[in-house]
Amino acid sequence: MSNPDISVRNLWKVFGPGGEKIPKDASLSALSAAELLARTGCNAAVRDMNFDVGKGEVFVVMGLSGSGKSTLIRCLTRLIEPTSGRVLVDGKDVLEAGTGELRELRRRKMSMVFQHFGLLPHRTVLDNVSYGLQIRGAGKAQRYAKSREIIELVGLKGYEQHFPDQLSGGMQQRVGLGRALAGDPDTILFDEPFSALDPLIRRDMQAEVIRLHKEMGKTMVFVTHDLSEALKLGDRILIMRNGEMVQCGTGDDLVGSPADQYIADFVSEVPRADVLTLKWITGPVAFGTPADAPVLAAGTVIRDAIPAVMNSSCPVLVEDAGRITGQIDRDSILSVILGTEAAA
Template sequence: MSRLRAEHLYKVFGRRADQAIAQLEAGTNRDELRAQGTTAAVIDASFEVEEGQIFVVMGLSGSGKSTLLRMLNGLLEPTSGRVLFDGEDLTALRPRELRQVRANKISMVFQHFALFPHRSVLENAAYGLEVQGVPREERERRATEALELAGLQGWERSWPDELSGGMQQRVGLARALATDADLLLMDESFSALDPLIRRDMQDQLLQLQRSLRKTIVFITHDLNEAMRLGDRIAVMRDGRIVQIGTAEDILVRPATDYVASFIQDVDRSRVLTAGAIMRETKTGAAAAADGAPEHAVTVTTETPLAELFTPFSTSERPLAVTDGSGTPVGVVDRERLLAALAEEPRVQPSVRGGDRSGVSTRA
């Protein structure tokens, strides 16, 4: 069941916004509206995010991704459409009710760390709890636990300017975690960091997610980051969502020429998995007889293709592929691996140009 649902969200800046939406629905494009003095930042965006999922919204500057994020917690009011969280229509709440939701259920981690320079690391991490009115002893306990989760144990009494950029961003993450919010919104949270620190923060987030299972919407302009973090990814262009799917969906089945051009330089061996290219076999004892040698090297459906080269370098046998419970489900041979890496991504005819009705239901 989805925790977060966006239904036909529009955000139009300028005069006669309702009229602009009608024009967009009738086929007027974004540039034509801009010539009239109206900016369509987000156009008919629909998606769902399931509990415990990292949902990444990816797009270049000006695609509308940050505007979309700010509509999810009411920082921006949609011109049209609804946002539902746990079935509650956030767009129908009064300002005071919406502030309560933001204080208790939804936390946001910004690109720029937004730390208070005159407060210690612990006080910064506890700030959201202070806003909630949590007593000092409890908020310091919870903030200390969150800092430990974020890898900052021992830095509680330090000042923000004593920390590196990556450590400062960890404080921002700890502040969001301390509130125990149900939904984390992360807006280009790692993009200001150096590449190595950025990867460390991605590792940290994935590690935390394995234990905390938060529901996260993560905004980025970096396709590699999107594919590394996202359980599902929405690709935005000119205010519209043009495709939603897993990293493998987008890499193997791009919906538009725009998406296909985006993924040309992606390292397929790091995104595609054994499960994506395997030849399915019968399960159980029949698997070996159906092409998986009894003593073959075993990998899982989640093993990246990059990790298949080593076993193939020591054996000519196909690799046996198992599911999460260890049950044999398929095999991968050397020819299948090389073919998958050499294959050029092609736009799927059924979704060429972006089937937005399909996009609305795939998240």
Template sequence: MSTTDKDTTTAAATDTVAERPPVFSVDGLWKVFGPKADRVPADPDLAALSPAELRSRTGCTAAVADVSFDVRKGEVFVVMGLSGSGKSTLVRCLTRLIEPTAGAIAIDGEDVRAMDRTRLRELRRHRAAMVFQHFGLLPHRTVLDNVAYGLEVQGMGRAERRERAAAVVAKVGLEGLEQRRPGQLSGGQRQRVGLARALAVDPEVLLFDEPFSALDPLIRRDMQEEVVRLHREEGRTMVFITHDLQEALKLGDRIALMRDGRVVQLGTPEEIVGSPADDYVREFVRDVPREQVLTVRTAMRPAANADEAGTGPAIRPDATVSEAIEAVARAGSAARVMSDGRCLGVVDAADLLSVVAGTAADVAAGSRAAGAARVGDGGPPARAKPSVGEAPATRRKPATPAAPTTEEPV
């Protein structure tokens, strides 16, 4: 497959996702702990208090405060924040492992908060499976029987569930370890068992609650690559909770950054890094290598003349600034940003370096536009909700850049 064919395939996939309705839709969600918690979201004065003021006046803590977002089919939606930001409480509210205080949650248009116990069991067993940080494996069971446990709970026969479990064990790279027990496995292997157990029930959505935070760095990287691979092969919808910014940027189609129970910014990795909503987000992403996250769309400009539009190496619109720098350095001239045989713009060394330095005019303009969109009618940033037509951006995983040519974008 040529690079142009790959671009066409990617564009088609993006268009398909854009047409899909949300899997999860969250609107004005609150989870308040403390006495008479219901009064907090119902009272605008209390809802507007800082966490310290709210505790002082009411004795309550708003773990999740007026959060709204949609998760679209096939998207990896990352919720990121420091400890105590509310991210783990939020993901548990999605399936009512923790009961929300106020707000709306829907899965495929069905009201989760209106579900009775039977429908909730159905949701948790078949439609949304959780992968936890602390594995939760049954120590007396083998790998195969741990993976098959959810199917057993569903009432599937022993032979059928073991056959399905064996296929999933192989999918996550544990073939040959089926008869071992959890105590005989490494931390990374145990986490793979937990992932396989969630996949075995074939859920519509996988919910990850900081699943790799307790793993060693090299094992954590391997597990991140495993998630990327599974998503690429299956296109399964995922909600991923993490406190690790690099993990969020690597995995997420979109990222919701939380602070004190509120979403302070929701956007693609490129939007988060290139257009931080406020000083808190700006400090969060300060040390991120911008050239590895931002794409040439951030840097390109119209061609000055026909000669500039017709010569120089061709690069894709979704190529990273880092890849574009390499192409420009090799060619010693400006590069053309090409899509479907059409020149969208050009970038030269000065354009690219201005993006790396954070001085590009379009980055600043994008920041102002993003800020205006988040503020909306004057409400807090957490009230901003993605439009029905909004789709996750197609994310290019880090790859070795190809040698530039003048015929095909790289």
């Protein structure tokens, strides 16, 4: 990936005495989590992690509880101090940043939205949203004007003078989101921000993130343990287990070509037609398929292709990068819907 917003290389976070030795010792770094704990008393929460996040991308980190995902996202801004490795933001290594540089990174480059909101209870919505601007030295008139714009953007206009305990959980999280946006950071980090919300409110907040991303184009790193949330939000998804990356790719990649049985089990209940694209069910162009048959892009989600395929009197051609790569028909669509299509 050229010019990523964030590059993570060989990142480790080891908790416990002498943890700094483990990444450098091949005999210890190769141990399983249980073996490492038994032998050294240390827990490697993040193990040799490598990935890039592109500008404007929604990059989701997911895994079960204890997989290391929240530790990882906190290492990006050194809210948790990494043991070793590199975290490059705009080409500069965060691990080498001094106190002043780190403060500026957190104030201007990256903001975080927390699971439990992290609001200041004695401050109004307006003062919570403007807090980051205040500590950056913005004048009252300037920060309030900016914050009112953001409050309207996140759907809280009219609640400027309310306090957090007067708001629902979803509204409190909108305040947290507004606070993160107010400083106009390049990147927003989300640490399971909706896991404490009721399902309907959670769905509304997911839609809000999608809307804001379309409007503002911010780079987002989003941590969740919910696969459906990851598939809904993520351009790419990194799945962790025991501090390690198991697979990183689009939802289409994870469902269509799982790296191992762990990923296959993880995605086994995903409605495949809602995630897979036509590339997974495209077959050779059959003799007799007319040259003027309907054409769909290989990146079309299968469910979105159903009307065109079902309404066509002949197979539908599939095109990728300006070239016809094959065809699909009603049987290939139905095989996925009925769950009989094996992963390619």
